[in-house]
Amino acid sequence: MIEFERVSRCFGDQDALRSLNLTIEQGEMAFLTGHSGAGKSTLLRLLLLLDRPSSGDIHVNGEPTSKIRSRMVPRYRRRFGVVFQDHRLLFDRSVHDNVALPLVMAGFSPTDTARRVRAALDKVGLLSHEQANPAVLSGGEQQRVGIARAVVARPEFLIADEPTGNLDPQLSSEIMSLFEAFNQVGVTVLVATHDLPLISRLRHRIITLHEGRLAGVTAQ
Amino acid sequence: MVWLVVAISLALPGAMLLTLDNLRPLIPDLERPAQVSVMLAGVLDLEQAEALQRELATWESVEDVTLVRRDEALAVFGEQTGLSGLLMSLDHNPLPHALLVSSSAPRTDAALSQLVEAIDALSGVDRAIIDNQWMSRLKQALLATERWGIALGAAMVLGAILALANTLHLAVDARREEILVVRVIGGSPGFIRRPFLYTGLYFGAGGGLLAGVMLWVLSLWIAGPVNALFVLYGSLGQIQGPGVGYPLALIGLGAGLGWLTSWAASARYFSRLEAS
Ligand SMILES: Nc1ncnc2c1ncn2[C@@H]1O[C@H](COP(=O)(O)OP(=O)(O)O)[C@@H](O)[C@H]1O
Ligand SMILES: [Mg+2]
Numbered sequence: 456m457i458e459f460e461r462v463s464r465c466f467g468d469q470d471a472l473r474s475l476n477l478t479i480e481q482g483e484m485a486f487l488t489g490h491s492g493a494g495k496s497t498l499l500r501l502l503l504l505l506d507r508p509s510s511g512d513i514h515v516n517g518e519p520t521s522k523i524r525s526r527m528v529p530r531y532r533r534r535f536g537v538v539f540q541d542h543r544l545l546f547d548r549s550v551h552d553n554v555a556l557p558l559v560m561a562g563f564s565p566t567d568t569a570r571r572v573r574a575a576l577d578k579v580g581l582l583s584h585e586q587a588n589p590a591v592l593s594g595g596e597q598q599r600v601g602i603a604r605a606v607v608a609r610p611e612f613l614i615a616d617e618p619t620g621n622l623d624p625q626l627s628s629e630i631m632s633l634f635e636a637f638n639q640v641g642v643t644v645l646v647a648t649h650d651l652p653l654i655s656r657l658r659h660r661i662i663t664l665h666e667g668r669l670a671g672v673t674a675q
Numbered sequence: 676m677v678w679l680v681v682a683i684s685l686a687l688p689g690a691m692l693l694t695l696d697n698l699r700p701l702i703p704d705l706e707r708p709a710q711v712s713v714m715l716a717g718v719l720d721l722e723q724a725e726a727l728q729r730e731l732a733t734w735e736s737v738e739d740v741t742l743v744r745r746d747e748a749l750a751v752f753g754e755q756t757g758l759s760g761l762l763m764s765l766d767h768n769p770l771p772h773a774l775l776v777s778s779s780a781p782r783t784d785a786a787l788s789q790l791v792e793a794i795d796a797l798s799g800v801d802r803a804i805i806d807n808q809w810m811s812r813l814k815q816a817l818l819a820t821e822r823w824g825i826a827l828g829a830a831m832v833l834g835a836i837l838a839l840a841n842t843l844h845l846a847v848d849a850r851r852e853e854i855l856v857v858r859v860i861g862g863s864p865g866f867i868r869r870p871f872l873y874t875g876l877y878f879g880a881g882g883g884l885l886a887g888v889m890l891w892v893l894s895l896w897i898a899g900p901v902n903a904l905f906v907l908y909g910s911l912g913q914i915q916g917p918g919v920g921y922p923l924a925l926i927g928l929g930a931g932l933g934w935l936t937s938w939a940a941s942a943r944y945f946s947r948l949e950a951s
Contacts, residue, residue, distance in 0.1 A: 503859060505858075505859065529861045529862060529863040529864075529866075530861065530863075531861070532859065532860065532861030533860070533861035534861075535860075535861075536860075537859055537860055539859075543852070543855070543856045545852060545853050545856065547853075556856075556857065556860070557860050557861070560857065560860070560861065560862045560863075560866050604860075605860075
């Protein structure tokens, strides 16, 4: 469970988030939406401790994140799988090695790593491209590799910031289906997007921000 | 290229230290009593000379006094110069009696000159000379060279650090994208840093190894002429090569520098990252 409690984030005289209260339930899938500059990315960055609130606190499973020491931050971040808009794959290594990165970081054995990487690639339908360089893949395929990397270490939470921003509607819909599939096996999913036509067809909570404030939450 | 820069920066101070190591044993033990040679007036006979010897021996600043009789002195002089025959033909010995005075501690330059002055003032003394003035000059010269070597060495090592820092900066920059991703998905600073530490070690230790090789080649190259010089000066010394100690120290130094530099380079990068 993720709880934002009166969270504000100011950049100079610019308030990116203003006294935000928000709860994401365990096992839920929710969309975060709002105009550009509404504070979506800021919210996700705060959740990943890439940035700290100016005031307020974020609780994850009841634990206040403000109490997490910087030494423990990497371990905290490993509880999240992160998908970026521009996928952020590393073109100096194969698809396999990209997906393996979180496992190498966590110190998995090579055999364990290989097995899990193949399982993750299988789930996103790219097992046949394991040894390819990600640069030769299409945009949709690259994003699926990014998702495989995000889920390979079986995180509690899956966080995505505009994951379909660069994709056409057909591919976007496929990507969202993937997120739903991971949600169905128990992963809590939070996706920031402004693709309203797409998400309004899906039956998940939609959280809308406006100028850093909570502007509305649809029922599930 | 980086190796070469690091190697040269380390080999130069290494060569300097090695040179000093070679020169140091050539200076006889500097801690032995400093000696004052006292030439007595030619008119003094042996008895008067012995009286003077006894008097000097009672001085507090004097440890020991040896009398060198004029005939002894002549014999030694003749032997050393190979002019014995010629000297024998002289009808009288031109050398005076002499005293060799060892000063007692403290053997500072000031105390020694004071002693020389006091002896000089005695009647019956022609001249008192400090035996090892040249030696203390040499000692000072070596000390100065050593300081100079250390300063130059520090500058060269700084050069090595800059070369390494530049390389690591480029290495970190080339992996900027990877660092950003790994940080977000929970890579610890240690994990992010590891490849750069290896890069630093690789270039640092490699440069040190190359410096060791350079030192070997250099000392082999100059060994011939220098050993010949030693023989000419009647020294039994042989040039002392860098052995294993020097290359090992250079590799260790290079590795240490590489490690520290990469640590600093990545730390600086991370702190900028956290600030952004
Ligand atoms: N590092 C920053 N420095 C200054 N202003 C920032 C920074 N990050 C975000 N902002 C501002 O905060 C507001 C919210 O930005 P962001 O969270 O990126 O919005 P969104 O992702 O919804 O488009 C914007 O007005 C943006 O200019
Ligand atoms: Mg954004």
